[in-house]
Amino acid sequence: MRVGIVGAGIAGLVTAWLIDEVCTAVVVEARSRIGGNARSVTGCVDGVSATFDLGAQEIAADDSSPHSALLTAVGFGERHFADIPSSHTFWADDVSPSLVGSHPGRPAGVGHGPAWEPVKSFLDGLGEPPAWDVPFGEVVASRSLPPQAVDHVLYALIASLFGCAVPEVAGVSARAALTYLAGVASDEAMPVRILRGGMESLSWAVAGQLTRTEIRTGTAVDRIERTEGGYVLSDTAGGRCAVERLVLAVPPPTAVRLLPESMTAPGRPWHVLHRFACRPVRYALHLDPVYMPGDRSRWSTHNVVSHDGWAESSFWYGPSYGVDVFKSQITHRSVLPRQVLATSAFEALPPTADLVRAQRTLAMVQGHEGLHFAGHYTAGPGDQETAIDSAAEVARRLAPGSSRLRHLTTP
Known part of the structure; x- marks a missing residue:
């Protein structure tokens, strides 16, 4: 055949x-x-040859x-x-981070942020996973959560993954959303693997x-x-x-x-x-930390910023290879990175x-x-x-x- x-x-x-x-x-x-x-x-950055x-x-x-x-x-x-920690930091433009996840070597004095406790309580108390066709908004509405925890953490991560506006996340499958949110507010960063x-x-x-x-x-x-x-x-x-x-x-x-x-x-x-219905998502691989928190001690593997009704992520390759290389979504950014190594575009499906x-x-x-x-x-x-x-x-x-x-x- x-x-x-x-x-x-x-x-x-x-x-x-x-x-x-x-x-x-x-x-x-x-x-x-x-x-x-x-x-x-593949390239060499600061003497380190790696594939990004x-x-x-x-x-x-x-x-x-x-x-x-x-x-x-x-x-x-x-x-x-290579095994790396899957840690997360969330914040909105010009605002202190809403949530700073656990990350190996993070200084003890760095707080988890105001959204940590409500998000952790929400995720830890979910029980059995909901059916696939239950909207995430229904699950979130059943709990009394501060807007910061919802808009800048729970909804923000899913919006960044699928290229949709933050308010649209309410209609995303709760079970799908929770699959990606597991470990966001864990006492230890979840391990994941990358291919060298x-x-x-x-x-x-x-x-x-x-x-x-x-x-x-x-x-x-x-x-x-x-x-x-x-x-x-x-x-x-x-x-x-x-x-x-x-x-x-x-x-x-x-x-x-x-x-x-x-x-x-x-x-x-x-x-x-x-x-x-697919959504366009654009990425840039770059060297300048334009989308990272100003305080380096708050950097995580995944860094998600909310802005103008959208949320976009920046992946830091430091935990992977020890170099400051970033893979960032640039679909809706008002400021683009200056030191761009490569770009690409994809279609995401919320x-x-x-x-x-x-x-x-x-x-x-x-x-x-x-x-x-x-x-x-x-x-x-x-x-x-x-x-x-x-x-x-x-x-x-x-x-x-x-x-x-x-x-x-x-x-």
Whole structure:
């Protein structure tokens, strides 16, 4: 069976890797390089040579996660990882920090800030996780929390992650939001892992093990036609590729643009794709600490500032490599960094309660007429774990006999 996969991000590549021993496949990628939301650059700063991520970055320290299982399966070991503390500092423009999280080596005299106790009490007292389609605003409203804790911490972190305005976070899935808020007000910073070679190195490792799959980078699919035997992919260079099954590992708006209008029209199963509304998010890798607290003792790995109804983060690479390099969101900043090393842009998808319901609808039509969807947007909180899980789910449908499926944890 010949399978076409549009998109060479982690979801598309893992799908290809899982079915490679059973199916022939072609992966088509519009960009000149593979990786999708995993984009890495290597450089030397203050005598330290390191790889910095502009997109997806952290890996859960849980060895049983799908991400960890995939890394092991393609040959990564302990020497490829660095464990770092996932600490947080939150503040608003020209205001002292609302919350300063625990961080190794932080001076004892640095206080946690006025939002620490209410946020800690809120997170510690939640009990059983809410259903996926319960809005976060309902959970927050059930507690008596000061506005500073809500707007500048709880809502701010989620707004920064998904590129939405702070007030919109009230409509985000509570369960998804709480997934990312775990550990924000812990007595010790939660450990996470980064790949020393950058997250893009995982994409290259996966691609390097493909034997029956062709990867075409710098090839933008222009349109997709439904045929009696499957699909035909037409690219902007005039090329055509016929496949029996199709996997779209691209953002939903791109899928809508590529598919025939008749397939995404009202009343058709794939009309649900119109309910996935992405937001643009821009990042800069830079050297000047323009978005960090003035007091260095309050710096954390993640630093989130609220401004003008938005919240944007700045990741400090000091805990990773011992150098002052920063990866910052610059989508809505009024002041841009001066010492910029690289920039990149992505599309974020806020996991609203309505999106959760759309994900369920999409799951019901997976595989219909030989069309499959893979990516972080397909289920759950919308992270790299979700992307890998989605690839495994597609592979179970396309190549249930693949021996590589045993490597990944069953969702």
